[in-house]
Amino acid sequence: MKKTVVSLSLTAVTAAAMLAAVPASAVSVKVENFQKAESPWDMAFLPDGTMFYTEKCGGLSVRTSSGGVNKLLGVGGSSGYAKTKGDLFCDGQAGVLGVAVDPDFSSNRYIYLMSSSRGDNRTYGGYNNIVMRMKVNGSLSDVSDIKEIINDLGYKPKKSNHPFGGPGAHNGGRIRFSPADGFLYVTIGDNHSGEGPQHPTQMRGKVLRVDRDGNAAPGNNPPSGFDKRVFTYGHRNPQGITFRPGTNEPFTSENGPWHSDEVTKLVNGGNGGWDPRDNVARSVHAYD
Numbered sequence: 001m002k003k004t005v006v007s008l009s010l011t012a013v014t015a016a017a018m019l020a021a022v023p024a025s026a027v028s029v030k031v032e033n034f035q036k037a038e039s040p041w042d043m044a045f046l047p048d049g050t051m052f053y054t055e056k057c058g059g060l061s062v063r064t065s066s067g068g069v070n071k072l073l074g075v076g077g078s079s080g081y082a083k084t085k086g087d088l089f090c091d092g093q094a095g096v097l098g099v100a101v102d103p104d105f106s107s108n109r110y111i112y113l114m115s116s117s118r119g120d121n122r123t124y125g126g127y128n129n130i131v132m133r134m135k136v137n138g139s140l141s142d143v144s145d146i147k148e149i150i151n152d153l154g155y156k157p158k159k160s161n162h163p164f165g166g167p168g169a170h171n172g173g174r175i176r177f178s179p180a181d182g183f184l185y186v187t188i189g190d191n192h193s194g195e196g197p198q199h200p201t202q203m204r205g206k207v208l209r210v211d212r213d214g215n216a217a218p219g220n221n222p223p224s225g226f227d228k229r230v231f232t233y234g235h236r237n238p239q240g241i242t243f244r245p246g247t248n249e250p251f252t253s254e255n256g257p258w259h260s261d262e263v264t265k266l267v268n269g270g271n272g273g274w275d276p277r278d279n280v281a282r283s284v285h286a287y288d
């Protein structure tokens with residue numbers, strides 16, 4: 001296994017700044033480069049150290065506990081993957097995003113993948129973000145039984161008059177199983193849509209909570225008229241979600257529009273407050 005002390009990385013520069021403030025003997029920094037990757041976006045581990053990971057414009061791969069890498073599922077036109085799926089693609093912030101391992105992986109071999117997808121059947125101008133479930137074979141070399149358990153997440157199909165206003169913006173994209181309830185939490189950004197985050201059925205600016213088939217978790221409590229998969233709404237672009245040890249409460253992180261970045265404790269049925277209709281601060285909640 002190759003181990004390298006990196007001297008010209010941001011991490012090392014930051015560490016050097018830290019070292020200036022503390023005794024030299026107090027901090028030792030070693031960065032291990034174990035795998036070259038292009039725009040790596042997410043990772044999920046098995047107990048033995050096996051790591052599934054995504055590359056935004058590549059696909060899903062796995063680094064086995066022995067250090068080998070198998071490329072499993074690639075975007076359309078990619079090479080070297082055991083399988084490709086022609087509708088998967090990348091553009092701007094969009095592409096192959098979150099990956100999660102089923103809590104019962106040892107028995108069902110399921111993993112989950114969120115990606116941007118395009119095609120005639122897609123509902124946001126020919127695009128969606130989707131969540132797939134698939135089965136990994138015993139040798140970690142291939143996937144099968146690919147099923148789209150969520151196929152209607154929002155997508156930004158065209159350029160708009162926003163800063164960084166290209167297509168494919170604000171996809172959220174993190175997917176995580178709660179250790180408390182066993183359900184899959186899916187974050188989807190606002191896609192630069194003004195009405196999406198407060199909209200009852202557009203899958204934009206939301207955190208969904210679903211079972212392994214993509215059905216709404218029975219305990220979800222969104223407002224009347226909302227899609228029952230919605231756990232919380234009124235988000236901008238939540239790209240981080242995790243669960244507090246001890247209480248297992250879900251927390252998200254999301255960036256605001258140059259300000260008002262936030263870490264949010266999710267309350268079942270709650271409104272995160274983001275409401276950029278008209279793209280100006282006319283709503284009391286606009287920058288919440």
Ligand SMILES: [Ca+2]
Nearest residue numbers: 272273274288
């Ligand atoms: Ca908020």
